[in-house]
Amino acid sequence: MAELLQILVSGLSAGAIYALAAVGFTLLWQASQTINFAQGEFVMLPAFFVLAGMTIFGLPLWAAILTAMVLSLLILGAMFKKLIVEPMLPHGTLPLVIATIALGLLMKESVKEFYSAQGQPFPTLFPQHVLDFFGASISVQDICNLIVAFAAIISLQLFLGRTRTGRAMQATAQDPRVAEILGVDVKRMVMYTFLINGALAAIASILISPVYLAKFSNGETLGMIAFIAAIVGGFNQIKGALVGGLLIGVIDNVAAVYISAEYRAAIPLILLIVIIMVRPQGIMGTSEGRTV
Amino acid sequence: MTALRILFLFAFGIALFIAPMGQGNYIIYVLCSWLIFSISAMGLNLTLGYAGQISLAQAAFMGIGAYITALLTMAGVHWIFAVFCSISASFVIGLALGYPALRVQHHFLAFVTLAFNTLVFLVLRNEDWLTGGSLGLVGIPRPEFGPFNTMMQLPFYYFVVVCFLITAAAMAWMLHSPWGRAFKALRENPIRANSLGLNTTRMTLLAFAIGSAMGGLAGALQAPLVQFIEPGSFTLILSLKILLMVIVGGSGYFFGPILGAGLVVLLPEMLRFTDGYYLIIYALLVLVVMIFSPQGLIGLGQKLLASFKPQEERGDLKQGAQL
Numbered sequence: 277m278a279e280l281l282q283i284l285v286s287g288l289s290a291g292a293i294y295a296l297a298a299v300g301f302t303l304l305w306q307a308s309q310t311i312n313f314a315q316g317e318f319v320m321l322p323a324f325f326v327l328a329g330m331t332i333f334g335l336p337l338w339a340a341i342l343t344a345m346v347l348s349l350l351i352l353g354a355m356f357k358k359l360i361v362e363p364m365l366p367h368g369t370l371p372l373v374i375a376t377i378a379l380g381l382l383m384k385e386s387v388k389e390f391y392s393a394q395g396q397p398f399p400t401l402f403p404q405h406v407l408d409f410f411g412a413s414i415s416v417q418d419i420c421n422l423i424v425a426f427a428a429i430i431s432l433q434l435f436l437g438r439t440r441t442g443r444a445m446q447a448t449a450q451d452p453r454v455a456e457i458l459g460v461d462v463k464r465m466v467m468y469t470f471l472i473n474g475a476l477a478a479i480a481s482i483l484i485s486p487v488y489l490a491k492f493s494n495g496e497t498l499g500m501i502a503f504i505a506a507i508v509g510g511f512n513q514i515k516g517a518l519v520g521g522l523l524i525g526v527i528d529n530v531a532a533v534y535i536s537a538e539y540r541a542a543i544p545l546i547l548l549i550v551i552i553m554v555r556p557q558g559i560m561g562t563s564e565g566r567t568v
Numbered sequence: 569m570t571a572l573r574i575l576f577l578f579a580f581g582i583a584l585f586i587a588p589m590g591q592g593n594y595i596i597y598v599l600c601s602w603l604i605f606s607i608s609a610m611g612l613n614l615t616l617g618y619a620g621q622i623s624l625a626q627a628a629f630m631g632i633g634a635y636i637t638a639l640l641t642m643a644g645v646h647w648i649f650a651v652f653c654s655i656s657a658s659f660v661i662g663l664a665l666g667y668p669a670l671r672v673q674h675h676f677l678a679f680v681t682l683a684f685n686t687l688v689f690l691v692l693r694n695e696d697w698l699t700g701g702s703l704g705l706v707g708i709p710r711p712e713f714g715p716f717n718t719m720m721q722l723p724f725y726y727f728v729v730v731c732f733l734i735t736a737a738a739m740a741w742m743l744h745s746p747w748g749r750a751f752k753a754l755r756e757n758p759i760r761a762n763s764l765g766l767n768t769t770r771m772t773l774l775a776f777a778i779g780s781a782m783g784g785l786a787g788a789l790q791a792p793l794v795q796f797i798e799p800g801s802f803t804l805i806l807s808l809k810i811l812l813m814v815i816v817g818g819s820g821y822f823f824g825p826i827l828g829a830g831l832v833v834l835l836p837e838m839l840r841f842t843d844g845y846y847l848i849i850y851a852l853l854v855l856v857v858m859i860f861s862p863q864g865l866i867g868l869g870q871k872l873l874a875s876f877k878p879q880e881e882r883g884d885l886k887q888g889a890q891l
């Protein structure tokens with residue numbers, strides 16, 4: 277029982293971080309039909325901004341994190357939209373898919389060549405204590421990760437639902453043409469979406485890197501998991517990405533302990549295939565209707 | 569077919585024939601791998617460029633083909649029989665995988681195949697008793713056809729050329745048959761194709777399964793070429809590379825994937841002098857090609873050609889012509 281609780285908490289903590297990446301993924305899809313195959317690398321990169329800030333420019337941790345946040349907004353948000361997505365969007369999704377694959381490769385190889393090919397230890401923001409809770413040992417870091425990730429997602433949900441800009445963004449996602457007619461600045465709203473994705477990626481990166489070490493190849497698994505979480509939960513819902521992320525985190529941890537460590541990576545994939553067959557719109561998703 | 573086209577095909581054939589002469593083993597190896605990846609990319613082009621579905625499992629089908637051929641030929645079965653098994657297995661698995669995914673919406677085949685590729689990798693790595701686990705299979709024999717032995721690099725190259733030409737001819741024939749036209753109709757306007765009485769689901773599924781079978785064939789050639797296979801050579805990264813070949817070359821064009829495969833296989837060799845930076849340069853090149861010509865290189869070439877051709881336009885039909 278204690279063991280199960282332990283696994284659940286660490287699964288939820290990892291899942292909440294996956295959810296951050298998955299939410300960004302979903303937002304981009306909604307706002308601009310962009311399937312971002314570089315999402316994993318988007319989560320890998322900000323940690324290296326922090327490390328570079330600390331080791332090369334000698335910044336303290338908080339300043340490095342702040343700089344990394346700004347850089348993520350600029351590079352992963354604004355530049356990604358202006359330089360890559362915007363010129364390619366009129367040509368359909370496929371060239372964009374290829375471009376994001378190439379972008380992911382570019383980011384991964386650049387980090388490997390210009391920073392390091394080895395996994396880098398990353399400073400943790402939270403105390404490393406382990407609490408004893410009814411016989412289960414639960415790390416404070418896990419709890420803090422869970423809280424920060426949830427806070428980010430809840431504030432995003434509030435922003436989208438309760439503010440004028442947020443609602444304009446939702447309108448843009450649902451039907452850009454009607455939104456435009458109703459006086460929404462569609463281009464700006466899409467830009468906000470890309471900025472939010474950059475910010476979410478940076479938060480996820482800073483939370484997950486102390487756990488897994490910062491490494492250039494982290495993006496491969498992270499991107500895959502964000503992708504699966506988004507589809508399992510429901511591609512057109514933020515709630516869906518959250519549920520999907522948490523589910524994958526828990527299932528992954530449970531499978532590693534109780535089923536088989538060898539086929540651990542297969543479980544989310546099988547879940548993905550089953551969901552697509554049984555409920556293609558995802559657990560929380562609503563059906564998008566026919567295209568005719 | 570214009571005279572120019574026939575001349576071009578003829579020149580291409582001659583070039584294929586004389587390319588390896590006087591070259592070292594390594595160059596011939598690179599040429600073989602270009603042809604093999606061309607076959608695989610042509611299969612994906614059928615799924616992607618003609619039927620309009622994204623498949624991210626072409627490497628998995630190559631893996632399935634390669635492992636089946638490797639296991640059978642190592643057990644003493646002749647390559648011809650083994651390749652037949654590889655192709656049929658890939659075709660059937662393609663059908664089984666595509667059927668549920670294609671019932672639902674368009675992007676789902678991409679997601680299902682993405683998961684499938686990783687599943688295949690896990691099975692290849694974990695089932696040691698059959699596949700040799702992460703160590704892979706070593707010492708795959710090359711086929712022998714009576715007195716014609718392909719153990720040496722040069723005969724093997726000509727053997728691959730023959731397989732490539734047969735596949736390309738079959739592909740060209742299929743694209744001009746009613747099937748091929750149905751595939752194109754699907755890509756251009758699925759709703760209209762459906763209203764004209766085409767069973768769109770069945771045609772898409774068929775295109776995907778045939779494309780997968782061509783992946784299986786490519787794998788069956790890859791195994792005797794390298795004579796060593798391991799699960800790590802058939803991961804998602806390779807699928808993405810094959811996708812890249814199709815798109816960068818020009819999807820929906822017959823020669824697109826062949827050009828793309830050449831680029832993806834040869835470019836790293838050409839950029840070797842840049843040491844570790846070649847993947848960075850490579851990724852940048854792909855980004856630039858995609859931003860400036862989403863139709864790929866063949867599309868870019870056609871655009872350039874069209875801009876040099878004189879425009880034959882009747883002035884009196886122009887809007888606002890002063891008559």
